[in-house]
Amino acid sequence: MDAFHTIWTEPARMKDVYGMPDYEILVMIISALNWRKYNGNITLYADDYALEYLEELKLLNLWNDIRPLAVSDINPVQFWAAGKIAALSLQNTPAVMLDTDLIVWNDITEELLKKDITVMHLEEINHVYPDISNFEMKNGYSFNPNWSLKVKPCNTALLFIKDNDFKNYYVSESLRFMKNRITDESDFLYSMVFAEQRLLSMCANEKSKSVNAILNHNDLDNQKSFTHLWGYKRTLESAPAERHNFCKRCLNRIKEDFPEFYDVAEYLVS
Numbered sequence: 001m002d003a004f005h006t007i008w009t010e011p012a013r014m015k016d017v018y019g020m021p022d023y024e025i026l027v028m029i030i031s032a033l034n035w036r037k038y039n040g041n042i043t044l045y046a047d048d049y050a051l052e053y054l055e056e057l058k059l060l061n062l063w064n065d066i067r068p069l070a071v072s073d074i075n076p077v078q079f080w081a082a083g084k085i086a087a088l089s090l091q092n093t094p095a096v097m098l099d100t101d102l103i104v105w106n107d108i109t110e111e112l113l114k115k116d117i118t119v120m121h122l123e124e125i126n127h128v129y130p131d132i133s134n135f136e137m138k139n140g141y142s143f144n145p146n147w148s149l150k151v152k153p154c155n156t157a158l159l160f161i162k163d164n165d166f167k168n169y170y171v172s173e174s175l176r177f178m179k180n181r182i183t184d185e186s187d188f189l190y191s192m193v194f195a196e197q198r199l200l201s202m203c204a205n206e207k208s209k210s211v212n213a214i215l216n217h218n219d220l221d222n223q224k225s226f227t228h229l230w231g232y233k234r235t236l237e238s239a240p241a242e243r244h245n246f247c248k249r250c251l252n253r254i255k256e257d258f259p260e261f262y263d264v265a266e267y268l269v270s
Helices: 022-038 048-056 082-090 164-180 190-206 232-238 240-257 259-268
Strands: 003-007 042-046 065-068 095-098 102-104 117-122 154-161 211-213 226-228
Touching (some): 003 022, 022 232, 022 240, 042 048, 042 082, 048 065, 082 095, 102 154, 154 190, 240 259
Parallel strands (some): 003 095, 042 065, 117 211
Antiparallel strands (some): 102 226
């Protein structure tokens, strides 16, 4: 089963000099290599700056294929994950869109093929997903009246789509929303998760596509097939001892499972 990672640096470079902390790099290494070990090929979609950065780190051979990524006509600060949608537009399905901070520890092909779409888990419609009336849109844009506002959003840390026609429909609607959303400097969350996660479930419902959620939202910590940094990044950023121990565990795992990458990985740890 093919998968892909995405690195789009423009959102970060709008705020600061781009760079990945050591713990994120180590998890990305394990993520790519574990996918190759248990599931299939993995591609990297990345912009020019990311490719130069990864080349300096000697990491470009993590992936089976490297493809260029460009995003245009979308606000990179408000829509910081638009690179993933742009990459998905270039990727034929069936395929898996995989976050760089998510590790899959075994073969999940059988699980992926259960339904038309597989996601990490479903999310509740809460304050993170306000009513669509809160989104100020450009003249000429309208929400599809066939979209249900009752279906639960899909967490897309991992996203599998079988059908290429549906993939193209979802991507086109997501990009259409992002390009027509009037910039709101106070909105750095709601529009992005709508475009990526809630809109996916609404498009799936409209097209009668079945959705498989791998994990139960209320039991995310009690599973063994996946490791996702989630909000743990905040702990690693603020607790040096915790960060050191975490990186040491990652290095030990790389040394045990992928020794050919150990020297490169060890050099990256600050």
